[in-house]
Amino acid sequence: MSEDWAGSLDLHVDLQSGGGRRAGLERAVREAIRDGRLRPGDRVPSTRALARDLGLARGTVAEAYAQLGAEGYLQARPGAPTRVAGGVALGDGMARGGEAWSGGAQSAFAAPPEPRLSLRPGVPDVGAFPRSAWVAALRRSLQSAPDAALGPGDPRGRPELRAALAAYLGRARGVLADPERIVICAGFTEGLALLCRVLRGTGALAMEDPCFAAHRDIAHAAGLRVAPLAVDAHGAIPEIPQDVAAVNLTPSHQFPLGGTLAPERRSAFVAWAREHGTLVIEDDYDGEFRYDRQPAGALQGLDPERVVYAGTASKTLAPALRLGWLVLPDRLLEPVLAAKLNSTPALEQLALAELLAGGGYDRHVRRMRQRYRRRRDSLLARLGGRRTLGIAAGLHVVVEVDSEAEVLARAATNDLALESLQRYWHRDARFQGLVIGYAAPPEHAFAAALDTLADVLGIT
């Protein structure tokens, strides 16, 4: 009987594989139960019979049964035969065999094939990420980091990075950055989510219209109401509804329309926050990339108690790092940390601190600034007389088009990924346009991307 049992069940006991004979037997029985060859209530052979059939010591089989019992697969009762436990059964749609278990998830979540070329906004040229310099920075910083850097750590983030950022942000962006008031977070995304959680219940969040749609989603997910803030060529217009508790701005380079916030508006937003006891969130997402002149310093410098400065390494280095930072007014430090249930991974913080302190970050930003400036010039030249919006800054340009839908359709047939303004507007679209991210392609594909764009736009 027992021989039949093992034979008919195709009980593969691979005694060569890892973990030895006992583990091999356990694996084989588990698999037989999982794929339905053994069913709940089925008797399994006695340890003696199975040991003889498989040429194993009886003790080995007994141990395997005990293990499978402890795991809930088998049920042994004194004086009764061991059976497959009642609790074990697999749901519908379960494929046969361990390896084959994939089912519907693969098809549902397999990314659609990416177009060959992309001019989508929001990402830098990750092909230029300084891989060797990053690994070297991590190695150097790990050599001197204390053991505590590997433990749970300060919820604000590593002190090495907060100190390096305070120096950098003061020097490069005019931020009044005390390391004690910096909180390192998983990109601007987490930073905004934390602020939204803190703001919940105090009023609406005013966001530029148009703005990056995912940021609006974050505010909604936190339960905040979003009030639209009209935008023109000089940035957001400081006409703020009554019930607004905070304003989210992109002062150095409005995303996506590309204006820089006019000086009197900078003052007006700060004055509003001071007068009403409210808050300005300054999303300085590409403050490092200005091509025609020195970038305007951060708004935060005007009043660090009313302006939260938010920066990120997603545009200067790579989105995959998920590294961002908030420079907070004193009164917001405790609430933000209370909302932050999870600290930010520490090793990348050490590497970035080392890169900042050793000058490698500045070198990389300078190199990328030259590259993006060159790309912007090429793009504008290739667009000929087409009207574009935005100052000479950042990683994107807005081009007006007659029909977003038609352009996107033509781009798709030409294997080019483009993004339209559509989702950026809060209310009705004021015009149709594309948000062209000229940083997205790797260097070798940039010319081809421009040629395809020109084709798609009917520029000869």
Add this chain to the structure above:
Amino acid sequence: MSEDWAGSLDLHVDLQSGGGRRAGLERAVREAIRDGRLRPGDRVPSTRALARDLGLARGTVAEAYAQLGAEGYLQARPGAPTRVAGGVALGDGMARGGEAWSGGAQSAFAAPPEPRLSLRPGVPDVGAFPRSAWVAALRRSLQSAPDAALGPGDPRGRPELRAALAAYLGRARGVLADPERIVICAGFTEGLALLCRVLRGTGALAMEDPCFAAHRDIAHAAGLRVAPLAVDAHGAIPEIPQDVAAVNLTPSHQFPLGGTLAPERRSAFVAWAREHGTLVIEDDYDGEFRYDRQPAGALQGLDPERVVYAGTASKTLAPALRLGWLVLPDRLLEPVLAAKLNSTPALEQLALAELLAGGGYDRHVRRMRQRYRRRRDSLLARLGGRRTLGIAAGLHVVVEVDSEAEVLARAATNDLALESLQRYWHRDARFQGLVIGYAAPPEHAFAAALDTLADVLGIT
């Protein structure tokens, strides 16, 4: 006048420092405004006068004024003198000078001095973190990673890591892990927070009583009601209230009481989930560390459509990595990803994938298993006849004491950090005890920590 202005204001224009003369002048004026030497409405000297005073070209001063105007510090009107803008003023408590700006935050958030020795639970011996192997794994994986690994990427996490984990978890923990259903998250903390957000509105979350208090806090923060689940020496008791939508369990090693979930209870929880269409969350926080026998395989293997498997590298490698993983039932994949607004940093995922695939992870776990087993033996020996709770597994032991408060007070005076059971209970404490984490100290301090513990407990 202008000479006086610069002189009386102590306008330090450091022409040697970074950014050149113009940047130096801008910095000096900004600082003068910030620390109140220049006030809103104050006239600033004409560009001609200031250029003469400072020995600068007039164009340089004009550019600096234009920059300061763009930043909102100065206000220039055609035909009128340039003045300090009305919007600029610093809040109360602002220290003088850029560098000195720290104020209250430092004192409020400076961590209290850490005790010299620690036997707190929840952390591994981070002194044993394989720093060189980690850097080498990152270097190797970055050499072959596609550029896309540095972009925004798959919200589930890097495919390299999901594939390596699926193989590892199947082999080491008996998990039915399809890479397509794995979601990499920032430690178990984020994994639990995501599940709680998905569960919101469907019913209560039952959690073991006692359990890790921070996990209860996460459920509460997500707006979930928490129902206590009684625990004895054989793990959680499967008596589940009516309105419970999910049960959070630590089957391989109950935290903190240290039992392993009895086989019939494993089946009972799975049967409950199947019968009621509910969910079991399996927190396999230290499934790799069993010292007396092969660890029980994961509960998830009994029914992958009803059990979420949750694992973490926080105990095997380091909490600072913030790397954890969920193996999800098909139907939960989309809702969990919808709740996950932020993807997990990618570079550490690449390094961990390389460490898993190359065998370095297994080697490290084996080495640490030996170390912790030795430490557990030493601890039990040092405790003499004191009654301890828990199987030979994991990184902690519970010791009953007469008075937690007295023991903690004695520990504090002996510079030893200890944790009591107090916050772990949902309801009244059933007894007083310590949760001793024998993994916390670095190797060189372990003996001293044990000696101090023995002193504190009055063991001679």
